Amino acid sequence: xxxxxxxTARSAPERNAVETAEPAEVLRAEGVTVAFGRGARRKTVLxxxxxxxxxxxxxxxxxxxxxxxxxxxxxxxxxxxxxSGHVALxxxxxxxxxxxxxxxxxxxxxxxxxxxxxxxxNPRMTVGEAIAEAIDPRRGGLARHxxxxxxxxxxxxxxxxxxxxxPAQFSGGQRQRIAIARALxxxxxxxxxxxVTSALDSSVQAEVLNLLTGLRRSLSLTMLFISHDLAxxxxxxxxxxxxxxxxLVEHGPCAEVFGAPREPYTKVLxxxxxxxxxxx
Amino acid sequence: xxxxxxRKRARPNAMLVTGLVGLTALFVLxxxxxxxxxxxxxxxxxxxxxxxxxxxxxxTDALGRDLFARTLVATRLTLELxxxxxAIASIAGTVLGTxxxxxxxxxxxxxxxxxxxxxxxxxxxxxxxIAAILDPGPKACVIxxxxxxxxxxxxxxANLAASVAGRDFVATARLLxxxxxxxMRRHILPNIAEPLLVLVSVSFAxxxxxxxGLSFLGLGVQLPDYDWGQLLSTGLQSLYTNPAEAVxxxxxxxxAGLSAGFVGDGLAARxxxxxxxxxxxxxxxxxxxxxxxxxTGTDHSVPDDAVLVVSxxxxxxxxxxxxxxxxxxxxxxxxxxxxxxxxxxxxxxxxxxxxxxxxxxxxxxxxxxxxxxxxxEPLALAxxxxxxxxxxxxxxxxxxxxxxxxxxxxxxxxRLGGQLTETLRVHLGVSRREARERxxxxxxxxxxxxxxxxxxxYPHELSGGMRQRAMIASALLTRPRLIIxxxxxTALDVTVQAEVLALLRAANRRDGTAMLFISHDIGxxxxLCDRxxxxxxxxxxxxxxxxxxxxGHARHPYTKALLAATPRLExxxxxxxxxxxxxxxxxLAAIPGRPPQPxxxxxxxxxxxxCAAVLPVCRDTPPPVRVLAPGRTVACHLxxxxxxVPVQAGPKAGRHDAAVEAVG
Numbered sequence: 026x027x028x029x030x031x032x033t034a035r036s037a038p039e040r041n042a043v044e045t046a047e048p049a050e051v052l053r054a055e056g057v058t059v060a061f062g063r064g065a066r067r068k069t070v071l072x073x074x075x076x077x078x079x080x081x082x083x084x085x086x087x088x089x090x091x092x093x094x095x096x097x098x099x100x101x102x103x104x105x106x107x108x109s110g111h112v113a114l115x116x117x118x119x120x121x122x123x124x125x126x127x128x129x130x131x132x133x134x135x136x137x138x139x140x141x142x143x144x145x146x147n148p149r150m151t152v153g154e155a156i157a158e159a160i161d162p163r164r165g166g167l168a169r170h171x172x173x174x175x176x177x178x179x180x181x182x183x184x185x186x187x188x189x190x191x192p193a194q195f196s197g198g199q200r201q202r203i204a205i206a207r208a209l210x211x212x213x214x215x216x217x218x219x220x221v222t223s224a225l226d227s228s229v230q231a232e233v234l235n236l237l238t239g240l241r242r243s244l245s246l247t248m249l250f251i252s253h254d255l256a257x258x259x260x261x262x263x264x265x266x267x268x269x270x271x272x273l274v275e276h277g278p279c280a281e282v283f284g285a286p287r288e289p290y291t292k293v294l295x296x297x298x299x300x301x302x303x304x305x
Numbered sequence: 306x307x308x309x310x311x312r313k314r315a316r317p318n319a320m321l322v323t324g325l326v327g328l329t330a331l332f333v334l335x336x337x338x339x340x341x342x343x344x345x346x347x348x349x350x351x352x353x354x355x356x357x358x359x360x361x362x363x364x365t366d367a368l369g370r371d372l373f374a375r376t377l378v379a380t381r382l383t384l385e386l387x388x389x390x391x392a393i394a395s396i397a398g399t400v401l402g403t404x405x406x407x408x409x410x411x412x413x414x415x416x417x418x419x420x421x422x423x424x425x426x427x428x429x430x431x432x433x434x435i436a437a438i439l440d441p442g443p444k445a446c447v448i449x450x451x452x453x454x455x456x457x458x459x460x461x462x463a464n465l466a467a468s469v470a471g472r473d474f475v476a477t478a479r480l481l482x483x484x485x486x487x488x489m490r491r492h493i494l495p496n497i498a499e500p501l502l503v504l505v506s507v508s509f510a511x512x513x514x515x516x517x518g519l520s521f522l523g524l525g526v527q528l529p530d531y532d533w534g535q536l537l538s539t540g541l542q543s544l545y546t547n548p549a550e551a552v553x554x555x556x557x558x559x560x561a562g563l564s565a566g567f568v569g570d571g572l573a574a575r576x577x578x579x580x581x582x583x584x585x586x587x588x589x590x591x592x593x594x595x596x597x598x599x600x601t602g603t604d605h606s607v608p609d610d611a612v613l614v615v616s617x618x619x620x621x622x623x624x625x626x627x628x629x630x631x632x633x634x635x636x637x638x639x640x641x642x643x644x645x646x647x648x649x650x651x652x653x654x655x656x657x658x659x660x661x662x663x664x665x666x667x668x669x670x671x672x673x674x675x676x677x678x679x680x681x682e683p684l685a686l687a688x689x690x691x692x693x694x695x696x697x698x699x700x701x702x703x704x705x706x707x708x709x710x711x712x713x714x715x716x717x718x719x720r721l722g723g724q725l726t727e728t729l730r731v732h733l734g735v736s737r738r739e740a741r742e743r744x745x746x747x748x749x750x751x752x753x754x755x756x757x758x759x760x761x762x763y764p765h766e767l768s769g770g771m772r773q774r775a776m777i778a779s780a781l782l783t784r785p786r787l788i789i790x791x792x793x794x795t796a797l798d799v800t801v802q803a804e805v806l807a808l809l810r811a812a813n814r815r816d817g818t819a820m821l822f823i824s825h826d827i828g829x830x831x832x833l834c835d836r837x838x839x840x841x842x843x844x845x846x847x848x849x850x851x852x853x854x855x856x857g858h859a860r861h862p863y864t865k866a867l868l869a870a871t872p873r874l875e876x877x878x879x880x881x882x883x884x885x886x887x888x889x890x891x892x893l894a895a896i897p898g899r900p901p902q903p904x905x906x907x908x909x910x911x912x913x914x915x916c917a918a919v920l921p922v923c924r925d926t927p928p929p930v931r932v933l934a935p936g937r938t939v940a941c942h943l944x945x946x947x948x949x950v951p952v953q954a955g956p957k958a959g960r961h962d963a964a965v966e967a968v969g
Binding site: 089102130133140144149150158162163211227228235254255259260293296297300 | 769798828
């Protein structure tokens with residue numbers, strides 16, 4: 026019930042033509058169950074979710090509000106501890122109790138790009154300082170890391186001068202690029218993009234999606250892309266996982282899930298997408 | 306005009322300026338007074354307890370010293386002590402608050418309670434106790450007042466830190482592994498500096514008063530040193546014989562206290578205004594608002610049965626900047642017209658102007674902005690001034706409105722029943738019972754289960770989708786001629802959105818209700834609407850049928866770019882290859898740049914800077930509005946956009962033979 030097999034078929038052969046063998050599994054969630062509250066008010070938001078993320082692949086996680094998408098992301102970055110089940114990063118269990126230093130080390134291996142680029146950048150800090158802090162959270166400063174900061178900005182197609190400016194001077198799309206640059210500055214093994222385009226206008230959304238497409242190729246980014254917008258997920262993902270009421274109902278390569286959905290719920294979701302011409 | 310706006314933005318805050326002038330004067334006085342008047346203040350004179358005179362403005366004291374000079378000289382010591390006490394309070398308090406905040410949830414809970422108890426204990430009494438334990442003298446007083454002021458700084462710091470800590474950038478920094486103290490210094494303190502600064506100036510005024518009070522009681526500054534409190538204390542002894550003696554220090558204390566208080570209030574007011582208006586108006590050129598008389602008088606074939614007629618609508622800010630700049634369209638009977646555009650394009654303002662619900666400060670002007678009704682006079686919607694009861698009733702019953710956020714559009718404190726039936730009962734005089742029956746009928750129509758029970762429910766007891774359906778039921782209750790829906794599905798999940806769209810369509814079929822449907826989502830608009838208006842930077846750039854939009858027959862470069870920038874579910878897209886969402890390399894066609902701000906719109910086409918096919922003429926001449934067919938217009942200089950519309954079997958594209966070119 027929980028999953029359909031992830032399948033061994035390569036999901037997007039045209040995009041990964043260079044690869045020869047099955048890419049290594051970077052992240053594996055097994056039977057992750059999360060519940061909040063206690064007693065009569067206890068509510069289970071994730072029911073034994075299994076998910077795996079392979080090197081250089083992007084898995085799109087779709088589901089409606091309340092389906093547990095963001096909770097799963099929080100479990101993976103270590104902000105929420107599951108009741109049962111575990112998450113392994115490169116085969117190492119990361120959900121068990123651990124020391125402070127180990128937690129910090131883990132957090133830097135998985136980076137989250139938050140939804141709202143207007144809230145995720147400190148308004149009193151220049152863009153360069155923000156990225157320098159990601160490079161070295163203890164002693165990072167723009168003067169010390171100038172070259173690295175400018176390299177990161179170039180990666181997201183921003184001028185070096187951007188380093189000295191404040192977030193308020195950038196548009197929503199540019200801010201989201203800065204947030205992505207900050208996440209990449211840590212050189213994480215996994216990037217989790219949580220609804221990164223839903224606060225943006227469509228012309229700006231394209232700019233961010235293109236950036237992610239480019240980075241997936243050039244850096245062979247491993248990414249969990251969370252979104253409620255199926256068309257956007259279709260555009261950036263190799264595989265797609267459908268979450269409903271805390272259960273993973275379908276998971277497979279994009280072409281399969283979107284082309285021939287197996288689960289009734291996935292069919293309903295796809296039929297609900299506006300602008301396909303059929304429903305008018 | 307520009308000058309007034311600049312002044313408004315940097316408008317000096319009168320209170321702040323008064324306070325700063327006062328404090329600066331006191332500071333200068335504190336520095337120079339002992340040098341200028343120092344000797345005179347200590348000079349013993351022959352005449353003691355003298356009243357106010359030309360030579361001694363405030364008289365002399367028991368030893369014949371000039372009191373005016375002594376008051377001026379005392380400024381330095383008084384301010385020094387007050388500043389020192391404030392420094393102790395603010396630095397120690399902020400550090401304490403920081404420590405409480407960074408030291409984990411348990412310590413934080415206990416620490417905050419302790420601080421609360423300390424605050425509830427009066428500062429002056431705490432100071433008295435401390436001063437009594439230590440030897441009386443200025444040192445003890447300063448420490449006492451400083452310590453007494455600590456808790457308020459600690460609490461403010463901890464509370465503000467907690468509010469900033471909930472923001473995304475702090476969470477991100479934590480995930481990056483930024484240590485707590487560095488987090489505090491770099492992310493939290495700079496963002497809470499303003500309220501702390503306000504507290505510093507208020508605290509300075511308090512310290513001044515408290516120190517003067519302690520000196521007055523003899524616990525503070527001891528002779529031969531003297532501050533204002535000490536002068537006041539000696540002056541009071543001879544209050545009946547020489548009242549002037551007490552006046553000098555008393556006035557000085559009041560003035561200094563007031564100045565510091567003014568600075569505090571002024572800073573607070575400024576902080577409130579800057580944080581509330583972060584997108585400050587940029588002083589820039591605004592060539593656009595006066596120009597672009599584009600669509601005036603192009604009365605492109607308004608049918609007789611039109612429900613809403615809008616001609617050359619402009620919505621202006623108080624400074625005259627046009628946010629909506631010359632929009633002309635109409636909605637026919639039973640027609641659903643969609644408006645798409647990005648944020649800031651003016652689509653919502655257009656709708657709100659039509660509903661006569663513009664936010665305060667904005668005003669609408671138009672050649673025509675009227676709701677037509679075959680059985681009555683057209684209802685003018687742009688006319689300013691007060692409305693009579695009849696007009697209000699027509700507004701309430703002929704226009705139904707569905708807002709974006711269903712959780713904010715119902716009053717959470719009232720049951721749904723009362724809110725749904727209010728318009729019927731107030732404006733149409735329907736009895737309570739009948740109103741209830743009609744409400745039940747509409748709730749059944751929007752497929753809400755057990756409508757009787759729902760009428761007794763409070764809004765929070767319904768899910769978001771159900772609330773939006775109830776909102777639609779409420780809009781339908783009066784059988785309005787027109788429903789204005791402003792992004793009604795944006796806050797909803799995709800499956801719920803599909804249900805809501807189906808409901809709106811059903812209502813349109815059942816009652817023949819015309820609709821103005823605002824959305825940023827081209828897909829939603831093409832699904833629901835008959836005709837679509839595309840807005841960009843306050844102007845209408847294209848008007849076309851939904852079928853044409855869906856089939857990729859858009860003409861305006863902006864509409865085309867918007868289509869190309871939107872990812873599609875089917876990567877194969879339409880047969881029409883060049884309008885496909887995905888170009889060969891898997892990238893979307895992003896639109897470079899961003900829309901101009903309302904006060905920076907160019908004289909020509911607002912899209913010129915981002916347009917791939919821009920011509921020289923685009924930059925300085927407003928684009929002509931070409932009417933290609935009824936309900937098919939495009940505002941563009943490019944010659945190919947004016948080509949005749951090809952024959953097609955669309956339901957609404959019947960008469961395409963006369964491709965009129967009307968240049969405004």
